[in-house]
Amino acid sequence: MNGVDAGGSTSILHTPMSRERYFICPHCGTRSMGTDRTAGFRREARGCDRCGFAYLFELLDDYYPAPNAAFFSLDSDARIVDCGRGSFELTGIKTEQAIGRSVRDVLGLQFDDGSDHISTALEWEVRVKSKPVRVNAEHDLPARAIADIFPAYDDDDGGVLVVLTPTKTNDS
Numbered sequence: 001m002n003g004v005d006a007g008g009s010t011s012i013l014h015t016p017m018s019r020e021r022y023f024i025c026p027h028c029g030t031r032s033m034g035t036d037r038t039a040g041f042r043r044e045a046r047g048c049d050r051c052g053f054a055y056l057f058e059l060l061d062d063y064y065p066a067p068n069a070a071f072f073s074l075d076s077d078a079r080i081v082d083c084g085r086g087s088f089e090l091t092g093i094k095t096e097q098a099i100g101r102s103v104r105d106v107l108g109l110q111f112d113d114g115s116d117h118i119s120t121a122l123e124w125e126v127r128v129k130s131k132p133v134r135v136n137a138e139h140d141l142p143a144r145a146i147a148d149i150f151p152a153y154d155d156d157d158g159g160v161l162v163v164l165t166p167t168k169t170n171d172s
């Protein structure tokens with residue numbers, strides 16, 4: 001009778017300490033989750049399973065983009081790296097026309113409170129949440145949107161993800 005004593009249940013292996021991590025693809029907006037303890041979950045190597053984009057953005061909190069939200073990735077100098085899902089519908093701009101250019105020139109964002117929230121997010125690496133903004137994209141009519149800006153916490157090169165959710169436009 002040297003069988004394993006399975007009656008004790010002494011070890012709890014599902015540790016509640018592992019922090020859940022939220023990710024979003026800056027190109028197609030697909031959300032995903034992981035934990036610190038997941039083997040092989042190397043942040044720098046993780047691309048999007050859905051669209052194949054090269055990297056994912058880590059979020060501090062889960063975020064549910066609206067179906068018509070527009071995604072823009074910026075580098076640490078606020079230059080456009082990628083125009084993702086919804087960007088063309090909102091601004092008429094494609095990545096090829098915008099890549100490497102200042103987001104100020106391309107999108108002409110005017111925040112209602114007069115702040116430059118993109119600079120704030122880049123400089124302080126803080127999440128900017130739900131800021132009403134007027135989008136004055138070049139070659140397109142002005143549009144209203146709500147801006148969410150996510151800093152790249154893990155990326156040595158910095159940068160931000162800007163998500164613009166179009167809002168009903170009855171003001172002018």
Ligand SMILES: [Zn+2]
Pocket residue numbers: 025026027028029030048049050051052053
């Ligand atoms: Zn993707």
